[in-house]
Every structure is written in C-alpha cells, then in structure tokens.
Amino acid sequence: MSFQFEVQSTSDSARAAVFHTPHGPVETPAFMPVGTLATVKTLDPEDLVRMGATMILGNAYHLHLRPGDDVVKEMGGLHRFMCWDGPILTDSGGFQVFSLAKLRTLNEDGVEFQSHIDGSKRFFTPELVMQIERNLGADVIMQFDHVIPGQSDEASARDASERSIRWLARCLAEVNRLELGPPVPHLKLMRAEPDKTVVTPKYVPTRTGEFAAQLQQQALFPIVQGGIHPHIRRQAAASIASMHDWPGFGIGGLSVGEDKPAMYEMLDVVDEALPRTHPRYLMGVGFPEDLIEGVLRGVDLFDCVAPTRMGRNGAAFTHDGRLNIKRAEFRTDPRPLDESCQCATCSRFTRAYIRHLFIADEMLGLRLLSLHNVHFLLSLMRSARQAIQTGTIEEWAREWLLRFRASPPIEV
Amino acid sequence: MSFQFEVQSTSDSARAAVFHTPHGPVETPAFMPVGTLATVKTLDPEDLVRMGATMILGNAYHLHLRPGDDVVKEMGGLHRFMCWDGPILTDSGGFQVFSLAKLRTLNEDGVEFQSHIDGSKRFFTPELVMQIERNLGADVIMQFDHVIPGQSDEASARDASERSIRWLARCLAEVNRLELGPPVPHLKLMRAEPDKTVVTPKYVPTRTGEFAAQLQQQALFPIVQGGIHPHIRRQAAASIASMHDWPGFGIGGLSVGEDKPAMYEMLDVVDEALPRTHPRYLMGVGFPEDLIEGVLRGVDLFDCVAPTRMGRNGAAFTHDGRLNIKRAEFRTDPRPLDESCQCATCSRFTRAYIRHLFIADEMLGLRLLSLHNVHFLLSLMRSARQAIQTGTIEEWAREWLLRFRASPPIEV
Numbered sequence: 001m002s003f004q005f006e007v008q009s010t011s012d013s014a015r016a017a018v019f020h021t022p023h024g025p026v027e028t029p030a031f032m033p034v035g036t037l038a039t040v041k042t043l044d045p046e047d048l049v050r051m052g053a054t055m056i057l058g059n060a061y062h063l064h065l066r067p068g069d070d071v072v073k074e075m076g077g078l079h080r081f082m083c084w085d086g087p088i089l090t091d092s093g094g095f096q097v098f099s100l101a102k103l104r105t106l107n108e109d110g111v112e113f114q115s116h117i118d119g120s121k122r123f124f125t126p127e128l129v130m131q132i133e134r135n136l137g138a139d140v141i142m143q144f145d146h147v148i149p150g151q152s153d154e155a156s157a158r159d160a161s162e163r164s165i166r167w168l169a170r171c172l173a174e175v176n177r178l179e180l181g182p183p184v185p186h187l188k189l190m191r192a193e194p195d196k197t198v199v200t201p202k203y204v205p206t207r208t209g210e211f212a213a214q215l216q217q218q219a220l221f222p223i224v225q226g227g228i229h230p231h232i233r234r235q236a237a238a239s240i241a242s243m244h245d246w247p248g249f250g251i252g253g254l255s256v257g258e259d260k261p262a263m264y265e266m267l268d269v270v271d272e273a274l275p276r277t278h279p280r281y282l283m284g285v286g287f288p289e290d291l292i293e294g295v296l297r298g299v300d301l302f303d304c305v306a307p308t309r310m311g312r313n314g315a316a317f318t319h320d321g322r323l324n325i326k327r328a329e330f331r332t333d334p335r336p337l338d339e340s341c342q343c344a345t346c347s348r349f350t351r352a353y354i355r356h357l358f359i360a361d362e363m364l365g366l367r368l369l370s371l372h373n374v375h376f377l378l379s380l381m382r383s384a385r386q387a388i389q390t391g392t393i394e395e396w397a398r399e400w401l402l403r404f405r406a407s408p409p410i411e412v
Numbered sequence: 413m414s415f416q417f418e419v420q421s422t423s424d425s426a427r428a429a430v431f432h433t434p435h436g437p438v439e440t441p442a443f444m445p446v447g448t449l450a451t452v453k454t455l456d457p458e459d460l461v462r463m464g465a466t467m468i469l470g471n472a473y474h475l476h477l478r479p480g481d482d483v484v485k486e487m488g489g490l491h492r493f494m495c496w497d498g499p500i501l502t503d504s505g506g507f508q509v510f511s512l513a514k515l516r517t518l519n520e521d522g523v524e525f526q527s528h529i530d531g532s533k534r535f536f537t538p539e540l541v542m543q544i545e546r547n548l549g550a551d552v553i554m555q556f557d558h559v560i561p562g563q564s565d566e567a568s569a570r571d572a573s574e575r576s577i578r579w580l581a582r583c584l585a586e587v588n589r590l591e592l593g594p595p596v597p598h599l600k601l602m603r604a605e606p607d608k609t610v611v612t613p614k615y616v617p618t619r620t621g622e623f624a625a626q627l628q629q630q631a632l633f634p635i636v637q638g639g640i641h642p643h644i645r646r647q648a649a650a651s652i653a654s655m656h657d658w659p660g661f662g663i664g665g666l667s668v669g670e671d672k673p674a675m676y677e678m679l680d681v682v683d684e685a686l687p688r689t690h691p692r693y694l695m696g697v698g699f700p701e702d703l704i705e706g707v708l709r710g711v712d713l714f715d716c717v718a719p720t721r722m723g724r725n726g727a728a729f730t731h732d733g734r735l736n737i738k739r740a741e742f743r744t745d746p747r748p749l750d751e752s753c754q755c756a757t758c759s760r761f762t763r764a765y766i767r768h769l770f771i772a773d774e775m776l777g778l779r780l781l782s783l784h785n786v787h788f789l790l791s792l793m794r795s796a797r798q799a800i801q802t803g804t805i806e807e808w809a810r811e812w813l814l815r816f817r818a819s820p821p822i823e824v
Contacts, residue, residue: 037768037769037772037774038765038768039769039774039776041774041775041776042775042776042779043776044776044779045760046756066768066771066772067743067764067767067768067771067772071743071744071764071768074744075744075746075762075764075765076746081762081764081765081768082765083760083761083765331479331483332483332486332487334487334488344458348457348495349495350487350493352479352483352487352493353450353487353493353494353495355479356449356450356478356479356483356493357449357451359478359479360449360478360479362449362451362453363453363454363775363778363779364451364453364454364455364456366775367454367456367775367779
C-alpha cells in the first residue's frame with residue numbers, strides 16, 4: 001500500500017507523524033496551501049518548495065469547470081499540469097456546490113446546479129465526482145458529501161450526515177470500479193433530465209498511454225459531518241470507520257459559521273471517535289489559533305485559503321496578531337512584517353515597501369504577503385511538530401496563543 | 413570616476429562593451445527591465461537576478477507621486493527600498509509629464525501639471541527633478557527634458573530640443589550644487605503661483621546619517637531630442653556633447669508614433685553625431701526587432717515596459733513572432749511558449765497551463781508571461797553581444813529578423 005501513517009510521538013491527543021504518499025512523505029501536523037485552480041494564488045510552485053510546503057490542494061469543482069478535468073488529464077494529470085511533484089489532495093467540490101453554485105436541486109442521486117462561471121447546468125453524483133478526481137490524479141481524493149450551514153438544526157444535520165455516508169459507499173464503489181474494473185464510459189451517470197443546456201463532458205476513463213503509466217493509487221478519504229451535534233458526529237465517525245479500512249479521515253462542516261467553542265468541542269468528539277492510527281484532516285481551517293487548537297485535539301492536516309486571500313487583501317499574520325499593511329502608520333516603517341519571521345518577504349522587504357506596493361496596486365505586494373502568510377502557517381506547524389516531539393506542546397501552545405491573542409484581530 | 417565604458421569589440425557601429433557603475437558592471441548591449449514604481453511589474457527582484465538582468469529602471473515622476481521620493485530616501489534609497497543591489501537608472505519623468513499628467517502649462521522655468529493620481533497641482537523644474545532623482549539615489553539619472561509627439565513639425569521639434577538643452581545645463585548645475593555645495597533647502601524652487609492645492613513636498617537635502625554614507629556618485633545622462641528631423645538631432649548631439657564630458661547619452665523621442673524607417677534613420681544620424689566612446693541609451697524601445705536594429709546602429713542600452721505590459725495582456729515573444737496565449741488553440745497544447753527558450757516559464761510550464769491561468773484570471777499567469785518576455789529580451793541582447801564579439805552580428809541579425817518577421821505580428 002502506497003499510503004502509510006507513521007506516528008512518531010504523541011502528547012495527549014496531539015501527535016507528530018509522517019503521512020507517506022506516492023509523491024512523498026508529509027510530516028504532520030502540516031498546513032496544506034490551497035491551489036484551488038491548479039495554482040496557489042500569486043505563488044510559484046518553486047516558492048512553495050522553498051518555504052517547505054509538502055502537500056497542497058486542488059479543487060474538483062473548480063477544475064472541472066475550468067480548464068476541465070479532461071484537459072488536466074490530457075495534460076498528464078494535476079501534478080504535471082501545475083508542475084508540482086509533491087503530494088496533492090483534491091477536495092471533492094461538495095463545499096463549492098453548496099456555497100458557490102446557483103439554483104441547486106438535491107436528490108438522493110446527487111446535486112443539479114448551475115455553474116458559477118457561465119450558468120450552465122451540471123449534475124454532480126458521487127460517481128461523477130470520483131471520475132473527476134481520478135482524472136485530476138491527486139494522491140488523496142475526498143468523498144463527495146452533502147454540506148450544510150454551520151448552525152443547521154439536528155434534523156438537517158442528521159439528514160446530510162446520513163446522505164453523505166450513503167454517498168461515501170457509492171464513492172468507494174466507483175473508485176474500486178475505476179481502479180479494478182474494465183474501462184466503462186460513464187456518460188450514463190449524467191442523470192439530469194435531458195436538456196440542451198446540460199453540459200456532457202466527454203470523459204475518457206480508459207487508462208492508456210502516458211497518463212495511465214503515471215496514475216498512482218489514490219487514497220479516498222471519507223468526511224465526518226454532523227454539524228455541531230456531538231451524537232451525530234459520533235455516529236458518523238462510527239459508521240464510516242466500520243465501513244472500510246480508510247487511509248485517513250476528513251472532518252468537514254466546521255469553521256462555517258459556528259462559534260469557536262462549538263468547533264473545538266466537535267474536534268474533541270471526533271478525536272475520541274476516530275481511530276488514532278490514521279491521519280485526520282480538518283477541512284477549510286487555517287487561522288493560526290485554530291490550527292493550534294486542532295493540533296491539541298489530534299488533527300494532522302489543515303487547509304485554508306485564508307493566508308492567500310488575506311494576503312491579497314493586505315493582511316499579514318504576525319506573532320502579535322494580524323497586521324493591515326495598508327495603514328498609514330507603515331508609510332516609512334523600516335521593519336519586516338514580523339521581526340521573528342524568516343520568510344522570503346520578511347528577510348528582504350520593509351513594511352514601508354510592501355505598503356507602497358499595495359497603495360500603488362502592484363501585484364508584487366499580493367505575492368509578498370501571500371508568501372509570508374503561507375510561510376507563517378507552514379512554520380507554525382513545524383514548530384508545533386517539534387513541540388510535540390520534545391513533549392512541550394502544551395506550554396508552547398499556551399504561550400503562543402497568549403501572545404497572539406493579546407492583540408485584537410483586525411478586520412480585513 | 414565610478415562610471416566607465418569599456419568597449420571590447422566592434423563591428424561597424426555595433427559594439428560589445430561593459431558599462432561600469434557603482435553598483436556593478438553592465439555588459440552591453442543590454443535590455444533594462446522597467447520598474448516604474450520600484451517594482452518590475454509581477455516580478456520579484458530575485459527573478460530578475462536569476463534571468464541575468466543587470467541594470468533596471470525606476471521612474472522619477474511615478475515615485476515622486478507614490479510613495480514620494482522623500483519616503484524612498486528615508487528608507488535608504490531606491491536600491492535598498494526595492495531590494496535591488498545592481499545598477500539602477502531613473503528616468504526623469506519628462507515623458508510622463510507630457511503623456512500622463514493632465515492640464516500641463518509649460519514655460520521656460522518648467523512645467524506645471526496635475527497629478528494623474530489625485531489631480532493635485534505640481535510644478536516640475538529641471539532643478540526639482542534633479543533633487544527627486546538624487547533622493548531616489550539611482551546610479552544613472554536622466555535629465556528633465558521637453559518631450560513632444562513623434563510626428564511634430566520642425567519648429568516644435570527645434571523649440572523642444574533647444575529648451576531641453578537649456579534645461580540640461582540647469583540639471584547639470586543643480587547636480588553639481590547637490591554634490592558639492594552646502595545643503596540648501598530648495599523650496600524656493602517651487603515656482604508655481606502660490607496656491608493651496610500646490611503640494612510642497614518637504615525635501616530634506618542635507619546629506620547626513622545612513623543615507624549619506626550610501627549615496628553614490630550619480631551619472632547624469634543628457635537626452636538627444638529632435639523628433640524625426642535629422643539636422644535638429646545633429647545639432648542637439650553636437651551642442652550636448654560640447655557642453656560637458658557626459659558619462660553617457662540618452663536618445664529620446666523615438667518609438668512615439670513615428671514610422672520605423674524614420675526611427676532607424678534617426679538612429680543612424682545620432683550614431684554618427686555622438687562620440688563612440690560613451691554608452692548610448694535608446695529610451696523606451698523594447699520590441700525585439702527594434703532592439704536588433706538599434707544594436708546595429710550603435711545603441712548600447714534599451715528599456716521598455718513592453719515585455720511586462722504584453723505579458724499581463726497575454727502576449728508572449730517567441731522566435732517566430734508574438735503569440736496570444738488566450739487563444740483557444742492552446743487549450744491542450746503541451747509545448748512551452750517558445751521551444752528554444754530556457755526561461756523559468758518555458759522550462760516548466762505548458763501553453764495549456766498558462767492559457768488556463770489567463771482564462772481563470774490567475775495572477776501566476778501574468779507573472780509567468782512577464783518572466784518569459786523579460787528573459788526573452790535579456791537573452792536576445794546576450795546573443796547580440798556574443799555575435800558582435802565573434803564578428804557575426806550582421807548575419808545573426810539578418811537571420812533572426814527573417815524568422816521573427818515571417819510571422820505576422822498579433823494585436824494585443
């Protein structure tokens with residue numbers, strides 16, 4: 001098996017481990033920068049290598065719409081397409097279908113929706129999404145799930161969680177069929193009512209030629225849903241864990257509007273309910289304080305667009321909280337963004353210069369701040385890992401959070 | 413003297429040389445990437461180093477408005493501000509005052525104009541511009557000149573050329589005063605009528621502290637104007653050359669609307685009229701064919717925003733002409749932009765990927781194309797230099813232009 005999870009040290013729930021993938025090892029806890037459209041916004045893959053990123057994300061929903069997962073497949077898969085030969089995880093698009101797309105209609109089969117790009121009608125099923133993720137060729141692929149708002153009531157949370165588990169079984173069957181069965185055209189899976197506006201992509205799932213030679217085994221991760229309802233989360237974790245020997249687990253539906261204590265409580269619940277032998281990936285969570293709270297609750301992998309989105313908006317993480325570089329007070333500030341940061345931005349440029357770039361709408365500013373913010377989270381997780389290994393994670397986390405939280409968060 | 417021009421080989425008018433500056437040598441012929449606002453748009457200084465850029469540009473007009481040359485000075489000068497420790501040349505802003513600014517009023521003293529950023533009234537004199545360029549602290553500073561449209565009639569061209577020469581004398585006097593004389597507040601130089609909307613920047617020309625220790629000798633380059641009128645160009649060159657032992661010469665007012673044969677004729681005229689012992693800098697010219705035609709006519713330095721502006725618009729230079737990456741034909745094109753290019757873009761990414769980035773409005777696309785285009789011109793000038801040194805410049809230029817011109821230029 002290409003995927004292994006090697007736990008090296010633990011401290012209560014926190015653990016330092018190595019997640020082995022076909023494209024190399026990922027030392028955890030780790031933050032995974034998000035390359036939604038096959039690019040981590042404003043950054044070059046080389047920037048990511050140099051700042052020590054190991055695993056990055058792509059997004060099935062976005063890449064299906066642009067450039068098309070068929071194009072990515074034809075160009076040799078996502079790794080080759082975006083020139084990233086480290087591990088990649090693709091999100092299934094569940095979150096995007098329920099947050100970005102318009103006019104959704106959900107039934108047990110799947111979800112019909114309109115593309116947020118051109119309004120064309122699409123129909124996502126668990127099977128189609130597995131085909132899309134196979135075309136993209138990431139190391140880890142996430143199941144297609146039914147995502148609901150963070151504050152949903154128990155009935156809605158239970159309904160979505162149970163549907164997600166039924167869809168998980170279909171995802172697994174489809175992955176097995178794609179890996180083991182004979183190549184079968186899957187257009188029959190497009191179950192939307194015949195309609196001229198429904199786009200029927202020409203999938204060619206036959207594994208031949210150069211791409212086939214490259215296609216690695218893919219690890220399907222289930223996603224534990226259940227809103228902020230502990231017993232639904234517990235049931236979901238138990239049902240999922242008993243279904244199959246999964247290579248890892250996603251934890252979804254958090255950091256979507258619920259308050260922080262509720263999120264941390266759910267992490268405690270899931271930490272207890274999931275096997276400790278496998279990696280846990282907390283989806284869409286990327287603020288420094290949440291990463292640390294997650295690590296303390298047994299989370300291994302994180303992702304979020306926050307560091308690049310904030311970077312493009314002029315906000316920088318620092319050890320003393322967030323900083324908005326556009327403020328007039330930085331006009332002639334000769335200091336780096338964060339005086340203890342070793343990133344390519346902080347080791348060279350002043351706040352005054354970066355502020356100038358933002359005021360003058362120069363793209364280098366967006367890149368320098370994105371670089372810094374991504375480096376900040378990667379470095380934070382390296383520090384956490386080291387603290388776990390040296391048995392000091394509790395104190396380290398307490399001190400880090402005390403300093404960080406002493407400064408009020410800024411609006412960006 | 414910190415500035416020396418060492419001619420190594422010649423072939424008719426073309427020459428391979430080294431222009432020594434306080435921040436290092438520039439092997440010529442050379443293309444200088446333009447960092448208008450203290451950044452070569454979309455690129456990191458490190459990108460420029462890696463592609464072999466030696467000397468880059470900044471712009472006095474733009475930097476005076478944002479962030480203010482006083483800010484740049486306070487931050488240690490342009491080299492330190494933008495983290496570029498190679499040679500820098502600043503353009504005087506003459507071109508921008510006459511092309512970007514609104515509501516200009518010119519008299520013998522200088523030009524009153526409204527900022528294109530906030531509409532505030534400003535008054536540029538040759539003296540003020542020298543103070544701005546001194547604050548910026550570039551190695552080479554251009555005189556403030558009176559720029560006119562490319563097709564201007566003889567009377568206008570003569571008037572502007574003669575005024576530019578009178579302003580040159582004032583620039584030289586001011587540079588000498590700033591370098592040698594006692595520090596004097598220069599606010600008396602703000603000669604616009606008293607008006608509350610006139611911004612009076614608080615210059616502090618005293619040379620003390622850290623900045624003073626860094627301030628290198630600056631080379632003032634005059635600019636030969638004269639439109640497309642050979643005898644005015646000749647007179648300008650003669651007047652300028654007899655005024656002072658300049659470290660080099662700018663050739664201005666070309667590639668501004670006149671046709672190509674007229675531009676090449678003016679280059680022939682100026683080539684004859686200027687001393688062959690000093691560098692010649694053809695301002696604002698940056699298309700591959702014009703660089704080659706310029707080299708054949710004794711030009712050593714070029715600059716232009718074309719490679720980065722085109723790059724942001726989706727156009728790439730190739731040895732077979734220009735290519736518009738957004739075209740549908742590149743959707744699954746696995747080739748690099750230019751198959752014989754060694755740049756960081758072409759050595760990694762396909763046309764299909766870069767097209768995807770443009771279609772999806774991803775900033776990495778702008779950067780990858782800008783990288784390629786700037787590399788293309790730097791590499792072109794390195795090839796020209798080598799061809800001069802091996803005595804093959806004529807054939808090399810003929811073959812290069814034949815292939816490049818065989819493809820029709822595309823509109824971008």
